Every structure is written in C-alpha cells, then in structure tokens.
Amino acid sequence: MANGQSNSNGVYLDFERPIIDIEKKIAELEEYSARRGIDFSNEINQLKGSLEGAMTEIFANLTSWQRVQMARHPHRPLTSHYLNLLIHDFLPIQGDRIFHEDGAIVCGFGKLEERKVMVIGHRKGRNPQENIKCQYGSAHPEGYRKAMRAMRMAEKFKLPILTFIDTPGAYPGIGAEERGIALAIAESIKLMSSLRVPIICTVIGEGGSGGAIGIGVGDVLLMLQNAYYSVILPEGCSAILWKDGGSNQEASEALKLTAKDVERFGICDEIVPEPIGGAHRDHKQTVQTLKDAIVRRLVELEDKPLDELLEARYEKLRSIGEFSESSK
C-alpha cells in the first residue's frame, strides 16, 4: 500500500519527477496491454530498466537540500506509522500534569516484539486536522514535560526508551516562552543524560535543533538515511547568512546536516538505509530495517551493566566537539 504512494496521490518532489513519469508510462502500458491483450513486455521491461537507472542516479547523489525535502516528504512515514508497524499493544501516557496535553509529542508504553519499551516521539499529524492539533510536530514545554514523566516512569519500571525525532523545531510562540520552553528542553536533556535505562534515539525525518535534541540524548543515535539533523533550519540559516535571501540549497550544504555528516561528527552512531527512492516509497521495508537496527542495538545495551552504560553515555556526549589545544 505504501509502495508508490506519490504516484497515486500525485504528490511528489521536483527531483522525483523523472521517476514518476516513467512509472506512469509503465502503468499505462500495463493497463493498455491488459485491455487489448497485446504483449508489451519488452517495452515494459525496458522502461523498468530505465526506471531503475533513474532511481539510482537521482537517489545516489541527493544534495543536502534534497535530503531535507525527502525528510519532509508528505508521504514519509511518521512516528504514528512506527507506532502502528513497529510497536504493538501501545498504551498512551498523556498530559504534563500541570497545564496541557501537547499533541506534538506522543508518549506511551508499547511492545517491540516481546520486549516492553517506553516510546516517545514527535507527532506531526497525518491529515490537516491532526497537523493543527499537533502543531506539525513543534512541541510546547508541556510536550517535553510529559516526555520527562514518561522517562521517569520508564526508569521506575526498568523499560528501555525509544525516541522518534521528527520536528522542525520547538514551537515559536508566546505561550511556549511564557511557560519556559528553554527550561523544559534543558531539563529533559539533563535528565536523559543520567536515566538508568537504555535509550535509543532515532531521527526518522526532521531533526530541527533544540526541539529535536530535547528528546535526543541517549546511548545510541540512529538516523534514517534521508533524515537530517541541524542546529538551525536551512531556511533560518540562509536568512541570517545572506540578508538578501540566500538559497536553502547553500545553507543546507554549509550546515552539514545529512546523516553522513552527523555520523562523521561522532553524534550519529548508525545510518539506517532507506529503500531506494526513499522511506515514503515503502513504509513496511523502512520500518523493518529500523526495527532490526533497534533490536540489535537494544540487545547490546541490555548486556552492559548499568554503570558501564551510563559511563559510556557520558563519555560519548563528553567527546563531541572539535577544537585544538596546543600551548603556543
């Protein structure tokens, strides 16, 4: 069902166009051949060959900005898809107990195969109503405070934590500032650095700055191949760098925000490959690949004594950064 969604819905990115065109032709020929009983298999196979060629060419060499667009693709699997396909028996945890139930972050108990886990993820919403309810994944302080409730409960009941990061950033608004969005994020980061359960964070789409790192500290950080993670959105960066309106393309390159870049900095531990053409072209395969990576990592983490786990987590965070230290 997930396969070729962009084709049937007609929503696709500019650079996907050649692929969509070939796919359309194949579908037409197949339909025609079935209707008229004429054998077009040669032509169809030829087209399938060029489809494969086009896919390889386009997706092997995506620019940073194209990856950002892939990460925001309207059919890209969201946290809710992972909750459906990766987790079963989900039991939600709602509300920050102070002010509000923030739809932009979803939390709850769930099972990953037979393993009990705590799930925390940004929620963007799958349709316009949900989008508004979830503020497109931009959380208020209450989202992070609810997440901290879930984290503490995970620690109490000894459940590993899985976070799914997919946000353009924390919500930029008056209420968010009034209720201490910066404090909520800082407290969450601080808490995650010392929680006595394994934590695996995965950037599944957008890793937008402070809003992302607010649930992005743990033992392992995974990134889907076309996800991005950045200190600032490319749009914000280009507005600062080139006051006369520079390009998002250039800003994306400058920020080094792709999974490969983030891995090179020692922040991302593993890049999870996406199906050719991107995660949106095959939700099931994407989820399966990520599931395998998460389970493999969980087994490793669960093997470690807790003190060792926490020491390794601290050492990882401590080692991030590049500078020189010579006394000249």
Added chain:
Amino acid sequence: MGWENFKRITFRRKKEVPGGLWLKCKGCGNLVYKKKVEEKQHVCPECQYHFTLSASERIKNMLDKGSFKEMHTHLTPTDPLQFKGSKTYKDRLERAQKNTGMKDAGIVGTGNLESRPVAFGITDSRFLMGSMGSVVGEKLARITEHATANRLPLIIVSGSGGGARMDEGMLSLYQMAKTCAALERHDQAGLLYISILTNPVMGGAFASYASVGDINIAEPKAIIGFTGPRVIEQTIRRELPAGFQTSEFLLEHGMIDMIVSRENLKSEIAKILEYCAN
C-alpha cells in the same frame, strides 16, 4: 517616533563626538558621564541600565581581588565545517579574537567570592554574541567536572545571545547535551550551581546550561529567551507584548529566582553560598 525625539537625537549625535567622555545610554537615551558609568560597574547612574561588561571586567567585579586562576587557556576553536556564509567562520573568528583578545567566548577557572572558593565560568557576549561552539561547551563541561571533583560550588555567568553557534553546526547543538550531562553529575553529587543570566541569553545556551541552575539569577532588563522575537512574530503574525523575554518577564513567569542589579550581585551570591555551599 515623534518630532521631539528626532530633534533630541540629532542634537545629541553632535554632542557625542568629542573626546569619548560621554556615553549614550541605551536604557534612558540620556548622555551619561563615561567615568561615572565605569565606576558603577557599567551601570547607568540615571536609569540603572546595565551596559555590556567584558568577561575580564566581570571577573574583577565578582571575585575577590587577585583570586581568579584561569584554566584551560589553550583551547582554541577550529573550523570543523569549513563554514562559509557571506563571511567565513574563519574570518569571523579572527575578527572576534582581534577585537576581544580572547580565543573564544568562554573563560573558566577558580577563585574566591567573599573568601569562599568557587568554580567560575563566563561567556562574553562581545565574542560572536557569546555563542556556544565546541570550545565554550568543552570549557564549561571541564569547569563543571572540576567543581564536582573538588566539591566546589559552581557559578556560570552567561552572556550568550548567539545560542548554539551556527558555524559549528551539530557540534554546537550537542554542546547543550555535553554541558547538561556534566551539570547533572554535579547536581547528583549534591553540589550547588548558580546560573547568572546577563544581557542577552538566547536559544541553545538558555535551553541548556544557562537555565538549569539550582538558583537562576538575572540582571535587570536583560533579554533572555529561546526563540528569537522576530521568528515568533513571523509565526504568530502579531506584535509581541511589551517586556516580552526580559528578566522581569522571566521572574513573573517563574523561570528565575531573582533579579539582582550588578552592584548587589556579589553579596547576593555570597548569601546563597552561605546556605548551599559545603
């Protein structure tokens, strides 16, 4: 702006030129005698506006005379992203280094505050807006660890309007986690951390080390927040209320314990140390 104001400003512009004896106050708009401002730790004698203070002046004002011992002085920023906008990061760094005489925005070390030993860190807003890249993050983490190991109270004064430094990309973002992780250990060791917020503190600095003090203190009328006001205005499409993201706003909304003017800062901290330092 009315005609009255316009006249006043043009009149003052002329007067500002000679000698550099006078300063125009950003708070009240008055011309104030520079020497008098300096005597008052760079606070306007007329309206109490707190001018920007360099890190070294701050250290002089806050710690006992001659007690400060700077640590980790050799840490120097590199250019891990080869970052380039309309100017290169390399050029921006060189300029900031030349203007301030500092290698990066942070200074850390130990000293005494009214005879009590403390670990001390500070970010200087004159150096790339006090933003946090790898060097600032590393220095703050190291001084926190030093404080934990030696069971010292920790004081960090931030002037970090630049938040997480864009030019070092994700490395800057994760300095938030690095500093918070060190502070968490300090916290769990039962030790005190006082965060002093000075004008300005924004973004990733406020959303990490600067907001998680046992005690958070701000100087009067400092601009402190997470998202830049312009971005918020563009999102919500209306004007922001007066006094938004100021120290006073933070106090009203429960994010800081107190607002303390610069001249009382040292004695207020001493009072806290009396209760909370071992």
